[in-house]
Amino acid sequence: MKKCTIKRRYLIQNPKEVVKSILTTFPQYKKNLQQLFIENHPDASKRLAVLGTRFYTLGAMEDFEEDLKSFVCEDVSGDKRYKSRYLSIFGLPQTYDFSLSEVYKKCDRIGINPFEFAFASGMSTQKVLKVLLYREMQFLGHEVALLLDDDAKAPKNIAKRAENICYLLKVATAIFDEMLEESLTKAFAPLLSRDRALLLQFVQNKAYTTLLLDMRFFLSEQSGFYLLKKSEMPLLFFVKKYLKKEEFRIARRLKKALY
Numbered sequence: 001m002k003k004c005t006i007k008r009r010y011l012i013q014n015p016k017e018v019v020k021s022i023l024t025t026f027p028q029y030k031k032n033l034q035q036l037f038i039e040n041h042p043d044a045s046k047r048l049a050v051l052g053t054r055f056y057t058l059g060a061m062e063d064f065e066e067d068l069k070s071f072v073c074e075d076v077s078g079d080k081r082y083k084s085r086y087l088s089i090f091g092l093p094q095t096y097d098f099s100l101s102e103v104y105k106k107c108d109r110i111g112i113n114p115f116e117f118a119f120a121s122g123m124s125t126q127k128v129l130k131v132l133l134y135r136e137m138q139f140l141g142h143e144v145a146l147l148l149d150d151d152a153k154a155p156k157n158i159a160k161r162a163e164n165i166c167y168l169l170k171v172a173t174a175i176f177d178e179m180l181e182e183s184l185t186k187a188f189a190p191l192l193s194r195d196r197a198l199l200l201q202f203v204q205n206k207a208y209t210t211l212l213l214d215m216r217f218f219l220s221e222q223s224g225f226y227l228l229k230k231s232e233m234p235l236l237f238f239v240k241k242y243l244k245k246e247e248f249r250i251a252r253r254l255k256k257a258l259y
Contacts, residue, residue: 006055007034009082011073011092015049018071026067029053032060035084039092048073048092050082081122090122090234098123103131104219112142117257121236126227128235129172130219132250136164137215140191144203147196155194162191164250171242171251175233177226180218187211 012018015038022029035052055061065072076082081093090096119128140161147154166188169181188211190202202208218226239258243251 004056006058006061007077008053008055008061008075009077010051010053011076011082012049012051012068012071013073014047014071015051016047018049018051018068021068021071026064029064029067032064037084037087037092039095048094050076050087050092052084086122086234089236090120093122096120096122098127100127100130100222101220104134107131107135107138112139117253118259119235119254119257121234121258123235124232125235125238126172126175126231128254129168129175132254133165133168133215134219136161136168137212137219140165141212147199147203155196155199158199159192159194162188166192167248167250171246174242175228175231175238177228180226184211184214184218187214 015036019036022033032053032055033051034054037050037052039048053061053064055064065075079093080086081090117131140158143154143157143161147158166185169176169185169188173181187207190198190207193199193202224231235258239255243255246252
């Protein structure tokens with residue numbers, strides 16, 4: 001009868017100590033080790049690694065987890081970012097993952113002052129696109145305020161920001177729910193007009209207030225309700241597949257910010 005193989009990947013801390021412990025204290029687990037990916041860190045005490053293992057019984061796996069629990073941070077078997085291919089290209093997620101709420105707070109502190117984004121290749125595409133949309137909404141709000149203050153350039157600048165937002169929504173059809181994308185794009189359409197009178201009428205209407213609320217809810221929503229299966233693809237893969245030949249200003253800026 002063929003043995004059942006249980007494969008697990010664990011995020012561990014202090015990998016040198018883990019290896020030493022297995023070789024000296026728990027040599028019975030040497031046969032269960034498959035691979036070790038180590039993330040270099042100047043402070044050895046904070047060094048992380050991914051340990052690939054293979055077990056033939058559930059009991060052996062549970063014993064391993066119990067004996068090495070002081071080193072195991074979490075079981076990351078279900079997270080493809082910890083697969084060998086992803087690790088070899090992007091490194092550990094801890095080096096590039098980020099909190100949307102923290103980035104939003106940073107954008108709020110910076111306000112409309114210009115700054116250049118730098119996006120790591122392994123970052124979540126949906127997070128990056130949300131950050132770009134958040135930033136464009138900041139600039140849009142500023143231009144609408146200038147419109148209400150009778151600024152001459154405001155209609156042109158509002159149209160530019162609306163174009164950027166609609167473009168981001170268009171290229172994100174592989175990431176976000178299509179009905180959401182269509183609904184938001186339609187709602188932004190009046191802002192593409194450069195007619196001052198029409199713009200003033202729209203931004204002082206309930207439809208504009210509703211649009212702002214819808215965008216705020218969408219950008220802060222954390223449940224994944226509006227996300228498709230590909231939403232967490234690494235940014236590098238998204239750019240290569242969907243933006244390779246795109247020349248719109250937002251696409252060029254995003255490709256330039258990728259490292």
